[in-house]
Amino acid sequence: MKVFIETLGCPKNFNDSEFARGILEEAGHIVIDNPDEADAIMVNTCGFINDAKVESIEHIFDYAEICGEDKLLIVAGCLSERYQDELAKEIPEADIFVGVNDYDNLPELLDNAVKGKQSMSFRPDYCDFYKPEKRRIADNSYTSTVKIAEGCNNICTYCAIPYIRGKYRSKKMEDIIKEAEMLAASGTKELVVIAQDTTYYGMDLYGELKLAELLRKLCKVEGIRWIRLMYCYEEWITDELITTIAEEEKICNYIDIPIQHSSDKILKMMNRRSTKASIMSTIERLRKAVPDIHIRTTLITGFPWERKEEFEDLYDFVLDTKFERLGVFAYSREEGTPADKIKGHVRQDVKEKRRDNIMRIQNEISLEKNNEKIGSVQEVFVEGIDEDGSYYGRSRYDAPEIDNSVLFTSKNILKPGDFVNVKIIDAFDYDLVGEEI
Numbered sequence: 001m002k003v004f005i006e007t008l009g010c011p012k013n014f015n016d017s018e019f020a021r022g023i024l025e026e027a028g029h030i031v032i033d034n035p036d037e038a039d040a041i042m043v044n045t046c047g048f049i050n051d052a053k054v055e056s057i058e059h060i061f062d063y064a065e066i067c068g069e070d071k072l073l074i075v076a077g078c079l080s081e082r083y084q085d086e087l088a089k090e091i092p093e094a095d096i097f098v099g100v101n102d103y104d105n106l107p108e109l110l111d112n113a114v115k116g117k118q119s120m121s122f123r124p125d126y127c128d129f130y131k132p133e134k135r136r137i138a139d140n141s142y143t144s145t146v147k148i149a150e151g152c153n154n155i156c157t158y159c160a161i162p163y164i165r166g167k168y169r170s171k172k173m174e175d176i177i178k179e180a181e182m183l184a185a186s187g188t189k190e191l192v193v194i195a196q197d198t199t200y201y202g203m204d205l206y207g208e209l210k211l212a213e214l215l216r217k218l219c220k221v222e223g224i225r226w227i228r229l230m231y232c233y234e235e236w237i238t239d240e241l242i243t244t245i246a247e248e249e250k251i252c253n254y255i256d257i258p259i260q261h262s263s264d265k266i267l268k269m270m271n272r273r274s275t276k277a278s279i280m281s282t283i284e285r286l287r288k289a290v291p292d293i294h295i296r297t298t299l300i301t302g303f304p305w306e307r308k309e310e311f312e313d314l315y316d317f318v319l320d321t322k323f324e325r326l327g328v329f330a331y332s333r334e335e336g337t338p339a340d341k342i343k344g345h346v347r348q349d350v351k352e353k354r355r356d357n358i359m360r361i362q363n364e365i366s367l368e369k370n371n372e373k374i375g376s377v378q379e380v381f382v383e384g385i386d387e388d389g390s391y392y393g394r395s396r397y398d399a400p401e402i403d404n405s406v407l408f409t410s411k412n413i414l415k416p417g418d419f420v421n422v423k424i425i426d427a428f429d430y431d432l433v434g435e436e437i
Contacts (some may be wrong), residue, residue: 001029001110004038006063008056009046011194011230011401013077015145017044020076020103022136027107031136035063040072040110042098045079047164049332053079064093072113074098074106081164084122092118099123100165104130129171132179137186142381142417143400144188148176148214149195153204154233156260157271157338158303158331161196168197170205177217184223189417190381191218192228192399199236209236212244219250225419226381228399230256234282235273246289252396255286256296256325262317263310266303269342276317283321294397296325301358302351303331304342311354318358324369325403326362330355363429370404370427377437380406382418393420395432410436 003024007017020042021031035041041063045056056079067073075087076098088097095118096109102121109119129150137144151166152159180191193215195201202210218227227250234257245251261267262276286293299314318326330351333340380393383405390409398404408422414436426433 001039002032002037003029003040003042003110004032004035005042005044006035006059007044008059009044009048009052009078011145011192012147012196013044013046015147015194016077016100016103018135018137019130020044020106022134023104023130024106024110025136026134029107029110035066038071040074040113041067042074042076042106045075045077047077047079047082048159048161049329049334051332060091060094064091067093069115072096072110072115074109076100076103078164081122082160084120088118088120094118096120097122129169129175132175132182135179135182137183137188140187140416142187143190143192144183144186145192145194146176146180146183146218147171147194148198148201148211152196153200154197154273155271157269157342158300158334160334160337163336165196168200168204170202170210172205173202173210173214173217176214177221180218180221180224184221187417189224189419190226190228190400191221191224192230193218194230197231197233197236198229199232199241209238209241211236212238212240215241215244215251216248219248224250226396227251228254230399232257233274234259234279237282237286239285242285242289245286245293253290253293254296254397254399255293256399257282258298260298260300261303261306261310261314263306263313266306266310269305270300270303270339276313280321294324296327296399296403297323299326299328299358300331301328301354302346302348304339304346305344306331306346306354315358315361318365319361322365322369323362324366324397325399326358326365327402328355328358328362366404367427367429370429370432373424373432374427375424377421377423378406378432378434380408380420380422380434382414382420383416385414391436404430404432406432406434408434408436412436 007014046052072095074096075094080097081099097120099122101123105121149170151168152162153168378395382393420436422434423437424432424434
C-alpha cells in the first residue's frame with residue numbers, strides 16, 4: 001500500500017514519523033511524497049496548544065476531502081492520543097486512529113482496514129523505544145534529530161504533555177549511539193539532540209544525570225560535524241554539562257532553555273523549579289564558560305494572575321538579559337491541566353499585546369546582535385539555493401526551521417550539506433548576508 005505522511009508540530013513529532021515510515025516500509029508498504037497517489041494518508045498531529053490543535057484539525061479535514069471514498073485516512077500523534085473518543089465521534093471520515101506509542105501497529109491496522117469502519121490503537125501502558133534500525137530518514141537529509149528520552153516528569157501546570165506522552169523514560173545510551181552511527185552512515189552531518197527535557201537524561205535509567213557523558217560519546221561518532229542541544233531545563237544544567245559544551249568542538253555553542261517566565265510568583269504558579277535567581281546564575285555560568293554561546297529561550301505571556309507588575313518584570317528581564325534567540329507564546333488554556341482551573345485568567349487581547357511587546361524589543365536585540373557579526377567569518381551549513389543563484393544556510397548558532405538564516409553568494413557550485421566559510425557583510429533583524437571566502 002502507498003502511504004503519504006503529513007507531520008505537524010515539533011521535531012519530536014518528525015522523529016516519530018521517521019520511525020513510522022521505517023515500520024511501514026519494513027512491512028512492505030511504500031511511503032510516498034504525493035498524497036494524490038497514495039492509498040492511505042496519515043496526519044501526525046500536534047496537540048500542545050490551541051493554535052496547534054486548530055492547525056491539526058484543519059489538516060485532517062483537508063486530507064479527508066482528498067481521501068474521499070477511496071483512500072484511508074489515518075489520524076496519529078498527540079491530538080489523537082489526547083482526544084481519542086472525541087475525534088472518533090467528530091471525524092467519522094477518519095478510518096484509523098493511532099496513539100503516540102502505537103506506530104508499530106500501523107501495518108496490521110492498514111492490512112485489516114475497511115473504508116468507513118473506524119479502528120483504533122491506543123496502548124494503556126507506554127511501550128519500549130523502537131529499535132534504531134526501524135527508523136527511515138528522507139534522502140539527502142543532512143540534519144537529523146535523535147530523541148534521547150520520551151515523556152516528562154515536570155508536570156508544569158500549563159502543559160498537557162505528561163498526560164499525552166507519560167512519565168519520563170530515558171533511552172539506553174548504547175541505542176542512542178547506534179542510532180547516531182546509523183544516521184551518520186546515511187549522510188547526517190548535524191545531530192539535534194531532543195527530548196521533552198534533555199537535561200534530565202539518565203536520571204530514571206542510571207540514577208544520575210548522564211547528558212554530558214552521552215554528548216562526549218556522540219562527539220566520537222564519525223561523520224557527525226555539529227551536535228545541537230534543544231529543550232534543556234535550567235535546573236539540570238550542571239557544571240559538567242557546561243564544561244562539555246565548552247570543550248567539545250562538535251557541540252555547537254548554542255543551547256535551548258525554555259524558561260517561560262522571570263517572575264518568581266508566576267514560575268511557582270507554573271510549578272517550575274527554577275527561580276529568577278537560578279536562571280540568571282545559569283545564564284552567567286554559560287556565558288562565562290562559553291563566551292560566544294547563543295541562548296534560545298521561550299516565554300509565556302498572560303499566564304493566570306500575571307499582573308502588570310509581573311509582565312514588567314519579564315519585559316525588563318528580556319531587555320537586560322538580551323537573549324540571542326527568543327520566542328513568545330500567549331498563554332493557551334489547556335483543558336485538564338491545573339492552570340486551566342486557576343481563577344484570574346488574563347484577557348486574550350492583553351496576552352497577545354504583551355507577547356507582541358516582548359517580540360518588538362527582541363527584534364531590536366536580535367538586530368543589534370546580528371550587526372555585531374558584520375565583518376566576522378561564520379561557518380555555514382548550506383541548505384539550498386535561491387532562484388537568483390545565491391545560497392542560504394545556517395550558522396552554528398541557529399537551529400533548523402526555528403532560527404536565523406545566512407544568505408550568501410559564492411563563486412563555487414555548492415550543494416545542501418556542504419560547510420563553507422562566509423564573511424558577513426550585512427545584517428537584518430533575523431538574517432545575515434555574506435559572501436563565501
